[in-house]
Structure formats: structure tokens, C-alpha cells
Amino acid sequence: MASDSKTIASHQAPAPAPPQADREDRSDSNDCHFATSEAPPRTSRPADDPVVADSTLPPRADEYPAGVNQQPGAAGSQVDSRGSEPTAVGWRGFRQFWDTRRTPAFLVSLIVHTTLLLLLALLTVNRRIGVYRAFDFRAANAQTDRTDPLPQMLLATGQTPPPPAARQEPNVERPANSPASAAVPLSELLIVKATQPSHSSASGSLDRVLEATSSSLTASFASTGVDGRTPEQRRDLARAHGGTLESEQAVERALDWLAAHQLPSGGWSLVHDGGECRGRCKNNGTKGRFAPAATGLSLLAFLGAGYTHQDGKHRETVRQGVYFLLQILEETPNGGSYLHQSDRGMYNHGIATFALCEAYQLTGDQDLKRPAQQAIDFIVSSQNHRGGWGYLPKQPGDLTLSGWQIMALKSAWAAGLDVPASTILRIDPFLDSQQVESGVYFGYGRPGRSPTCTAIGLLVRLFRGMSHTDPRALEGAQFLRKMGRSNGDAYFNYYATLYLFHIGGTIWDTWNPEMRDHLVRTQATSGHEAGSWYFENPYGKEGGRVYTTAMCAMTLEVYYRFAPIYQQADISFEL
Secondary structure, eight states, rough: OOHHHHHHHHHSSSSOOOOOOGGGOOSSTOOOOBBOOOOOOOOOOTOOOOOOTTTTTOOGGGGOTTTOOOOOOSTTBBOOSSBBBBHHHHHHHHHHHHHHTTTOHHHHHHHHHHHHHHHHHHHHHHHHHHHHHHHHHHHHHHHHHHHSSSOOTTTTOOOOOOOOOOOOOOOOOTTSSSSSSSSHHHHHHHHOOTTOOOHHHHHHHHHHHHHOOOOOSOOOOOOOOOOGSHHHHHHHHHHHHHHHHHHHHHHHHHHHHHHHHHOTTTTSOOOOOOOTTTTTTTTOOOSSOOOOHHHHHHHHHHHTTTTTTTTTTTHHHHHHHHHHHHHOOETTTTEEEOOOOOHHHHHHHHHHHHHHHHHHHOOOOEEEEEHHHHHHHHHHHHTTTSOOOOOSTSSSSOOHHHHHHHHHHHHHHHHHHHOOOOHHHHHHHHHHHHHHHTOBBBBBSSSSOOOOHHHHHHHHHHHOOTTTHHHHHHHHHHHHHHHHSEEEEEEEHHHHHHHHHHHHHHHHHHHHHHHHHHHHHOOOOOOTTTTOOOOHHHHHHHHHHHHHHHHHHHHHHHHHHOOOOOGTSOOSSSO
């Protein structure tokens, strides 16, 4: 043991550190260093050699080969016999315990590393559990519906934030007046409550349309009845709203002229000098394929005065005209078409459909219901994705073409035909795209200040529910009033007169006598042209005497053609 005491004492003395080249880099998390040179092999002990107390002690200093220095350590530490860093004295008893039992080194390493891995796994799982608690699915949904940020995640402490506020699910109950069965009236099916959110994909599209529009919140049209077209009502309403005996006589002469220029087929053509006329009336219109439009305009003039295929002195004329429209209606996968192979076919279709729907609305003749519905279906399928109608189906629209389609839709809706709510609702964003920022003036195919398009746009706004006392409606009326009636543009005169009639008041009282007397004064009174009108302008040249006469007659029928909207101010916009 004296020898052992000297050995321990000698290890306690400081010694110079081994050169850097003689040591390996750190490769263990316990900061243990291993010598770069291997210790010489120990002398094998016989298997039957008794274990002595100092058999596990490190070799003496003279056992190290020359050039290998003893490694210094703290007081009370020793150099391991395998060349390891000095360890604490308490470690010596532990090494004695393992060496005594000849425990394999790989087993020691396995136990140590397994313990470390278990400790690391516990720490990692603890952290991950905290993360998953913070980012659950409900929190992800709430993030899209809240404007205030979620509480900050306190991952460092392992705490999770309070659960997000419960998401308020929208009310999914069907509106009281939504389609629930075939027994619900059509007028109720077309009403879309703006306060009731919809949850189908199609209804979601309609909600976006409702956000875009600035006019109406229901898929309906203002109620403008046609009951005033009976002979008794017609006389009284004309007198009440500013008509005169002269204006009514002018209407009758115009209808007589149109009846005299009806073709043997029952229709009308913009080229009117054939047949009975034999060229006695000048000013033919275009030779294009516009028979449906010419027939539709002529029929609208008769229907506007209360003459149908069932009643009145022009019953046979109207019957033949309606029959002509039924004969030329072309069935397609998208409905009944009046395009008539024209490159501006939607003029044909809109005007002819308008006349067919009015004939059905006035008479309720069931023989007209199916073809009228087919023609409306074609308008629905032809609507551009921006809400308007162009020369041909699906083309970008303008207000002149779209105005005829909308008038046909309005007449069909009033008659109880099926008009999809989405078609009506898309009219509003289309109007938005044609108006200037003030919402008063409209352009042709784009925002502008066209007098004719302004009259059409504002009239459609009224039909879509805008009040006749709306500041935009009144400013537009003042604009048209200052423009004054046109000396020759029958298209502008018709739409401006119809719009101002629905505004009423002093503006109408000023406009009406000027417009009325101008038409009475300019109507032809001699020869075969007697009862007709013609004005030299682009529209007049295109449509000729048939078009101009029909438009002027409808302008003078304004007093009873539709019940004025201002008289319906306190009535719900439903039929």
C-alpha cells in the first residue's frame, strides 16, 4: 500500500498538458477526452488469479511508454488506465465495481446512451404537445373570421393560450319566400331577401352581385300594370295625364298606316313599299334581315293602344302578326330564337320577344305561353357574364340592345313567366358599368353622357326599384328636360318621354305638351303616307318609315301604356 500511496501522490503533482496533436476532438456530450495514442496492452491475468484490491488502479507512472505524459487533473483525481481524462476520485469506486464484474464496455455505452435518448425524447414530446394544443383546427378557422389577432402563443413556458371564441355559424334557414315547392307563386319565387344570406354556390354568386349593385335588392321589377289599355280606361288616362283628342287621333292614324303595310305573311319589313303600297311611301329602311324586329315594333304599337288578337278593330291584323312570330320562332337548345340569321340578331330577338310577352300578358292566351317562355329562355341564355346583351348571344352589351331585352323580361315577369332571379340581378352591375360616378348619366357600351342611353339607363333603374324621388332620378330628369325633345330622333323621344312620365310632377307637365304637339304636327297627313312619320337621321335611315311610325305611336301611347310608377310608390314591387 505504501507503493500505492506514492503513486497517488505522484498523480496529484501538476504535469504539463499533452501536445494538441496527441488528443482527439471532443466527441461526447459529457466533455470526456480520449488520448490520441493507445495505452500499451495490459498483462493478462490468469483466469484463476484472485482479484486484489488494487487491480483496478491505473498503472504507475513508469508503466507509460516514453514520450507519453501523465494528464493533469484536479486534486483527488487519477489518470485512467485506458488513457482517458482524469476523473473524480468517487469514480474510482464505480470503475472498481464494473471491472470486478467484467461488464462489457458496449453494455455500459448502451445504458448511458439509452438513458440520454429517453431524457431527450421526454423533453421533445413535452414541447410538441404544447405546440399542437396552440394550433388546433378551431384556431385556424377562427383566424379567418376575426379581425383582432389571436393571443400570443406562450410556447417557451409550455402554456397554451385560451381557446378561441366560438365561431358564429350563419343562419341556414330558408327564407320564408324562397322556393320550397311548386305551389309557391312565381312572384314570390323571384324575391331575394338581401338580409338572408345564402349558402349554395349559386346563391353565393348572387350575394356577390348584390354587393356590386347600387340599385335594387330584389329580383323583381316595379309594378307597372297594363289595365289602362281598355277603351274606357285609355280615354280617361289620356285625359288625366296630358293626352288630347288630337294625340289620340294621331295614334289611330298611325295604326291604320301600319295595318295597310302588313305583308301577306302577317309580318312587317323595314322595306315597306311592296304589296298594297306599291312604292307610294318613300323612305324604306335597311334590307337586312330584320322582319322579327319590324313585326315586333308594329305589334307593340297595336298592343300599346289595347288592340290584341282577341279584341278590337285591329284584331285580325294583330292575330296575323302574332302568328307570324310563332311561325318563325326557331327552337334551339337554349330556347326559342328570333335571331333570324342577322349579324345584329339580338335586336330582332328582344323586340319580337317583348311583343310576344305583351300579347300573352294582355290576353293570357295559353297558346302563347310556351313560345313566349322559350323566347325568354333564349334571352336568359344570351346574357353576357357582365349582365348585358350585345348584337349576338353572350357578346358584351350596350344599353340600346340591353334595353329591349330588359323590357321583354319585365313583361314576362309581369305575365308570370319564369324569369331566373340571377338574370334580373345581373342587370344591376351591368348598369353600374355603363354609368359615370355620379350614377346619373349613362353611355353606350361604357360610362358616358349619352342622352338616349341616360334615358334608357334611368328608366331601367326605375323598373328595378329606384325611387322616382331619388336624387339621381331627379337630376337625370332635369338633364333630359334641358336637352328637350328631339326634332327627329324618335328613339330618344320614346325613352325620354317614357322615363319622364314615370317621374311625373312639373318636369312631366313641361315636357309632355312640347313632345305631344311636336308629334301631332309632324305626322304625315296626305297621300299613302298619311298617318306615318319619318325623320332623317341615322336611326331613321336604318329603320325607315315602319320603325319611325311605330316608335312615334308608342310615344303618344305613354299615357296608358304603363301605369306610372309614382302612383305605385306605396305599393310593394310585386304582382
